[in-house]
Amino acid sequence: MSVNITFLVITGVLLATGFYLVLERTLTRVLLGIMLLGNGVNLLILTAGGRKGAAPLFKPDLPADQYSDPLPQALILTAIVITFAVTAFLLAMIYRSWTLTSADVLADDTEDIKVSQSTAYDEEEDSPVAEDTTEFVDEEGRPIREGEE
Amino acid sequence: MNFLDLAPLAVVLPIFGAGAAFLVRRRIKLQRLITIGILCVTLLLEAGMLAAVWGGESYAVHIGGWQSPWGISLMVDGFSAFMLLISTLVSLAVLFYATSQGLADGDEPGPVSVFHPAYLILLAGVSNAFLAADLFNLYVGFEILLTASYVLLTLGATAERIRAGTTYVVVSVVSSVIFLMGIAMTYAATGTVNMADLAVKLPQLDQGPQLILHVLLLIAFGIKAAVFPLSLWLPDSYPTAPAPVTAVFAGLLTKVGVYAIVRTETLLFPGGAVNAGLLVVAALTMVIGILGAIAQTDFKRMLSFTLTSHIGYLIFGVAVGGELAIAATIYYVGHHIIVQTSLFMVAGLIERRAGSANVTRLGSLAKLSPALSLLFFIPAINLGGIPPFSGFLGKFGLLHAAAQDADALTWVVIAAGLLTSLLTLLAIIRVWARMFWRRAADAEIPNPDLVDEAAKVADQTAAGGAQAPHLGLKLARELESEALPWGMRYATGSLVVAGIALTVFAGPIFEFCQRVAAQLIAHEPYINAILSY
Numbered sequence: 001m002s003v004n005i006t007f008l009v010i011t012g013v014l015l016a017t018g019f020y021l022v023l024e025r026t027l028t029r030v031l032l033g034i035m036l037l038g039n040g041v042n043l044l045i046l047t048a049g050g051r052k053g054a055a056p057l058f059k060p061d062l063p064a065d066q067y068s069d070p071l072p073q074a075l076i077l078t079a080i081v082i083t084f085a086v087t088a089f090l091l092a093m094i095y096r097s098w099t100l101t102s103a104d105v106l107a108d109d110t111e112d113i114k115v116s117q118s119t120a121y122d123e124e125e126d127s128p129v130a131e132d133t134t135e136f137v138d139e140e141g142r143p144i145r146e147g148e149e
Numbered sequence: 150m151n152f153l154d155l156a157p158l159a160v161v162l163p164i165f166g167a168g169a170a171f172l173v174r175r176r177i178k179l180q181r182l183i184t185i186g187i188l189c190v191t192l193l194l195e196a197g198m199l200a201a202v203w204g205g206e207s208y209a210v211h212i213g214g215w216q217s218p219w220g221i222s223l224m225v226d227g228f229s230a231f232m233l234l235i236s237t238l239v240s241l242a243v244l245f246y247a248t249s250q251g252l253a254d255g256d257e258p259g260p261v262s263v264f265h266p267a268y269l270i271l272l273a274g275v276s277n278a279f280l281a282a283d284l285f286n287l288y289v290g291f292e293i294l295l296t297a298s299y300v301l302l303t304l305g306a307t308a309e310r311i312r313a314g315t316t317y318v319v320v321s322v323v324s325s326v327i328f329l330m331g332i333a334m335t336y337a338a339t340g341t342v343n344m345a346d347l348a349v350k351l352p353q354l355d356q357g358p359q360l361i362l363h364v365l366l367l368i369a370f371g372i373k374a375a376v377f378p379l380s381l382w383l384p385d386s387y388p389t390a391p392a393p394v395t396a397v398f399a400g401l402l403t404k405v406g407v408y409a410i411v412r413t414e415t416l417l418f419p420g421g422a423v424n425a426g427l428l429v430v431a432a433l434t435m436v437i438g439i440l441g442a443i444a445q446t447d448f449k450r451m452l453s454f455t456l457t458s459h460i461g462y463l464i465f466g467v468a469v470g471g472e473l474a475i476a477a478t479i480y481y482v483g484h485h486i487i488v489q490t491s492l493f494m495v496a497g498l499i500e501r502r503a504g505s506a507n508v509t510r511l512g513s514l515a516k517l518s519p520a521l522s523l524l525f526f527i528p529a530i531n532l533g534g535i536p537p538f539s540g541f542l543g544k545f546g547l548l549h550a551a552a553q554d555a556d557a558l559t560w561v562v563i564a565a566g567l568l569t570s571l572l573t574l575l576a577i578i579r580v581w582a583r584m585f586w587r588r589a590a591d592a593e594i595p596n597p598d599l600v601d602e603a604a605k606v607a608d609q610t611a612a613g614g615a616q617a618p619h620l621g622l623k624l625a626r627e628l629e630s631e632a633l634p635w636g637m638r639y640a641t642g643s644l645v646v647a648g649i650a651l652t653v654f655a656g657p658i659f660e661f662c663q664r665v666a667a668q669l670i671a672h673e674p675y676i677n678a679i680l681s682y
Binding site: 015019022027030037041044045047050072078082085086089090094096097107109114 | 285289292296299300303306308311312313314315316318319322323325326329330332333334336337342385388444445446447450
């Protein structure tokens with residue numbers, strides 16, 4: 001199978017840029033990254049379909065190997081719709097996040113910070129306890145220890 | 150016409166139900182009725198499907214009658230039918246729980262009325278992923294369930310949920326992109342996405358391309374199944390969602406990833422080329438997850454960590470391979486779905502009863518809430534793997550299978566598995582001792598209401614004296630039924646009972662799992678059922 005090298009290079013650039021942007025903390029950049037990723041992977045599916053050919057509409061006099069492969073195009077169509085829906089949802093979420101925090105960056109998880117800052121010392125389990133060395137008590141309930149009295 | 154030709158209804162019914170539920174979004178009672186009705190019908194259908202393939206049959210449904218491998222096929226075999234039935238059973242219990250919670254809170258027709266439609270779409274996606282017999286349909290199933298889960302996770306759109314939701318959405322989208330890359334490359338290499346066709350064609354490829362496709366798909370599924378180091382998104386995002394949503398996510402979503410991994414490893418790449426890597430990953434998932442759980446003070450976060458930790462057992466079973474290990478994995482998946490969901494439901498009940506699920510604020514619950522204590526205790530020790538519960542049986546099966554002609558690495562992972570089991574018990578007992586056993590007044594941040602109620606109950610017990618010692622218990626029961634609607638308690642209770650049933654009927658169920666495992670390893674049933682069309 002011969003492959004269109006231009007497509008592959010463009011796919012690589014799109015995916016690399018996309019992954020880089022997704023690693024950012026700024027939400028709009030993350031969104032741009034996701035859009036680039038979606039387009040990059042669609043191009044990859046198109047490349048996977050092999051050589052170019054006639055539109056896959058049946059013509060009586062055209063031999064079967066002259067058509068282009070329709071399956072990747074169907075897959076891309078589905079993938080485009082899904083990416084579109086997810087992008088719209090993310091955009092709404094980013095807007096909501098901006099309304100709530102008036103910042104375009106992802107906030108920290110407060111519970112996570114609490115756990116990471118907690119010390120290994122646990123008051124309930126690790127605090128020194130007055131050890132009872134005897135099970136015997138006197139009339140007022142005070143423990144009777146050896147050598148006392 | 151075979152009964153199993155109705156299999157697509159497992160996806161279609163919830164989708165149409167979601168449409169209907171959305172249309173009547175202003176009439177909340179009708180909406181509830183539709184959702185519960187649809188789920189009940191789906192459950193019956195899936196019970197019939199499981200009964201039809203209980204003996205080890207495989208049946209492929211070819212949508213639109215297209216010839217294989219060009220058309221879209223759905224696969225009904227023991228594994229998919231078992232997963233379908235358990236997932237619908239769990240979703241139905243959670244739906245009752247959510248409905249009862251909504252009834253008690255007097256929910257208004259508002260933005261929350263998207264809950265029922267989104268819930269049904271989630272279930273349709275899960276069912277589609279289980280039934281899919283080609284990679285792209287599996288991808289579509291994943292996307293359906295993920296998109297619904299985005300909506301459910303951010304219900305109400307509070308600052309905390311939006312923060313958690315953003316991480317969740319971005320991680321999920323990236324995993325989907327990696328999955329799509331895997332599909333594109335698989336298609337480029339073999340010219341097909343039909344799994345039966347792939348099972349024939351993939352072994353003919355060179356080792357290099359095979360390994361790349363294998364690892365790409367495993368990474369994509371690994372993110373969804375929350376396998377370390379791809380699991381860190383889960384404890385961050387799950388605990389913020391409403392209790393029923395977290396419960397159903399914890400039960401189902403990661404298991405869809407595990408299901409895909411089992412299919413990939415047994416059907417598409419049966420050589421076990423990356424088994425050593427999977428073993429290491431399984432051990433790390435188990436140990437690091439459970440260490441995270443011990444560090445938490447929030448009960449829901451702790452449960453999320455035990456969730457990721459126990460995914461390690463499933464990956465372990467897949468990595469060991471062989472009939473017994475796969476059978477134990479399937480049994481353990483069923484156990485884990487039910488137990489983890491019931492525990493998250495209990496977490497919701499605790500939150501409702503005591504105003505918080507943070508162990509630093511709780512105490513006296515054993516005295517104040519006897520039914521709740523029982524509902525917590527049974528699934529908790531089940532999760533910890535105490536005999537005779539299903540958690541013990543599943544773990545025993547896994548470790549027993551692994552110990553048969555094990556090499557050094559496998560022994561290390563077995564040790565990690567035992568250690569994890571022990572640490573799970575430690576985490577559970579710590580929570581039990583603090584939330585239920587100690588006095589509410591001894592909590593780090595005592596809750597005045599709890600302290601008050603505990604004092605009242607103690608007074609009643611003292612007042613009853615030797616003649617009427619049950620007076621305190623009676624008051625506790627009254628306080629409990631006031632705080633917790635009966636529907637929520639019974640829904641949780643029914644799942645706890647289902648967990649016990651998995652133990653009581655372990656014999657026939659495990660035999661079934663062994664038949665399924667033999668079928669998965671043999672390949673021919675799957676390939677023949679699809680390609681013979």
